[in-house]
Amino acid sequence: MKLFSKTEMQSLESEGVYAGVSLWEMMAGAGAQLARAAIDKWGQPKGPAVVLCGKGNNGGDGFVCARELAELGAECAVLLLHGGPNTDLAAAAFARLPPSVKVLSPGAEAEAALMGAWLVVDCVFGFGFRGELDRISTGYLRLANSLPCHRIAADLPSGAECDTGRVSPDTLRAELTIAFTGAKPAHESYPAKEYCGEVRICPVGIPPELVSKAGTSGEVTGSEHLRALLRPLDIQAHKGSQGRLLMVCGSWGMAGACVMAARAALRCGVGLLDIVCEERVYPLLAGAVPEAVFTVLDGPDRLFGSLKAANACVLGCGLGNGQESLIRQVLGCCPVPLVIDADGLNFCARTGFDLSALPVPHVITPHPGEAARLLGRSVAEIQAGRIPAALELAKLSDGPALLKGAATVTARPDGRFAINPTGNPGMAKGGSGDVLAGMIGAFLSQGAEPFEAARGAAYLHGLAGDRCRDRLSARGMLPTDLSSELLEIFKDFERD
Missing domain, CATH: 3.40.50.10260 (YjeF N-terminal domain)
Incomplete structure (x- = not known):
């Protein structure tokens, strides 16, 4: 509309x-x-x-x-x-x-x-x-x-x-x-x-x-935009043709953020998922996401090799504040489309990293607090004018910016924007944003244009949330329920 x-x-x-x-x-x-x-x-x-x-x-x-x-x-x-x-x-x-x-x-x-x-x-x-x-x-x-x-x-x-x-x-x-x-x-x-x-x-x-x-x-954003994103699978599809996504996410004490992002990416059809992690976090993640392969950090060469092999990368979910060197390495050498979320954005706000200098397509996905830090505003100022805030974020990063919250706004640097009509207050729980970041990364790895990947994932994410609300209640639903709900949504699309 x-x-x-x-x-x-x-x-x-x-x-x-x-x-x-x-x-x-x-x-x-x-x-x-x-x-x-x-x-x-x-x-x-x-x-x-x-x-x-x-x-x-x-x-x-x-x-x-x-x-x-x-x-x-x-x-x-x-x-x-x-x-x-x-x-x-x-x-x-x-x-x-x-x-x-x-x-x-x-x-x-x-x-x-x-x-x-x-x-x-x-x-x-x-x-x-x-x-x-x-x-x-x-x-x-x-x-x-x-x-x-x-x-x-x-x-x-x-x-x-x-x-x-x-x-x-x-x-x-x-x-x-x-x-x-x-x-x-x-x-x-x-x-x-x-x-x-x-x-x-x-x-x-x-x-x-x-x-x-x-x-x-x-x-x-409407269902037609999601339908354009969910193209029918090729009869000859194989794991190598369905996108390889690298996730630089999760740390000691916040492994769950990586798990939620990873499961969402897999539910959205990514063919190969590679997770970069510390050695001490590996057993936690390997048990929770057996479908993934892992790049256990024991030197920079392994990270660079995984980046080069990927089709897209998700950076930031649950990384914490102690991973500045890792974040800097990814931002400095990532050769593929990039989703920057959570602690990746906090790093950029804290250090003044110039997002517009990134040489690859990228999507930033701040919640109002992260947006406030990036723009040097208060959360109240961001929430009072969400459309202009999203547009300013897009210009700042020179790429699509997805401002999370009620009626999520996805903006382009040229002034175009889309408002998402799906979603509900039951999604206002820690972890919902990690699920969304994984979904965007999955669509990017499968060749979607960054703005369309972001706005389509937001619509799908909110639709899953609305179905969870109807099935489980807004108060009782959890972010981990969202990925399971995607199954029924995809079944409905494949029947049509």
Whole structure:
């Protein structure tokens, strides 16, 4: 599914005008869709409706909505939070309000009307909002959030930024958001996603063929992307043709991270798995992953030979802070596509290693804490704007960056990104990221392009998590359950 940024949606609207659809027709369509959606969701009006309107064209959508609701028999009031309309389109819509619709300005009467509302329609700001809400908007949106009324938002809840997913304090918490023409990044990325409630995409008059051919920098990963990654196996496949993956993972006290990554890689079809480990860790890993071969470290030549024989490498899961020399060696001489996770990323943050100087394709997979260390930010800053953080990480590394968390974001250095729709809070346990790193490594070793390997693995990882939740419960599921769940997913794909 495409995600339209502010400028991409403005460009699409311009194309719609060029195709013969006026901006007035789009505004009329948007306002009508709002009213219809409210009735469809909650039935015929059971009390007063209050439409919160800004002074721009989003307010114009609200005026149309108010007229439609009044025609359906609702007692309706329009609250002009910032004064009268300041665009010709909004003014034209305002002039068509029927006499039965009350027009209110901020004050005691407006507050009383809002407190008695059955339905609040948010048309204060649209997809152009950025920054912080003004004092008046904050007060009325906070009041609306506190009331036992239904809340519907036009395009985006006021206070949410379209392109970044950031939210201002007291952003409207909508039960239903009507996305005009197409979804926006904020509909799918936290924290804004939490404020949108149910999101419905509704057309407003732009020809569907224009929407379908429009280019966007963002999209939501779907099953079609996973299907492209899971190509049918060649009838003549053998272990040498299914990819050789090298894992430089695990250390004394953290061998489990390597085990989880290794089992996930094997479940994803890697033909040969070679694990680099210390001699004292070898017995633990060999017993847990009998399918693997091992490069037991007794000199640098063995590491270099294993790297040269591999098709891809996973670096970092459970390595700890005492393996700086090993990490430096891998980063300095790895000749194959590389997944850098966990302590590999911590090493880069701690030493200032220039990820963009790596001569091979690579994917970095930070969680918010690792992202914060790489970018010199706080975790709160990363989480407040996950899309821009992922894009910044991709530019920093000059390769795909996968920012883990709810609605994982996979970004490219050129500004394109994908948001993952699968996964659940039950996956918020140590070890889930190790499973994901192993999956990405497996797909890289089998020839997948790095960005597609990362976004596809994230989708598959989350899908396995959702099935585990349904089968075992979110609270009780474990990261080790994820690899087993992959079996059923792959069976389903092979049946289709």
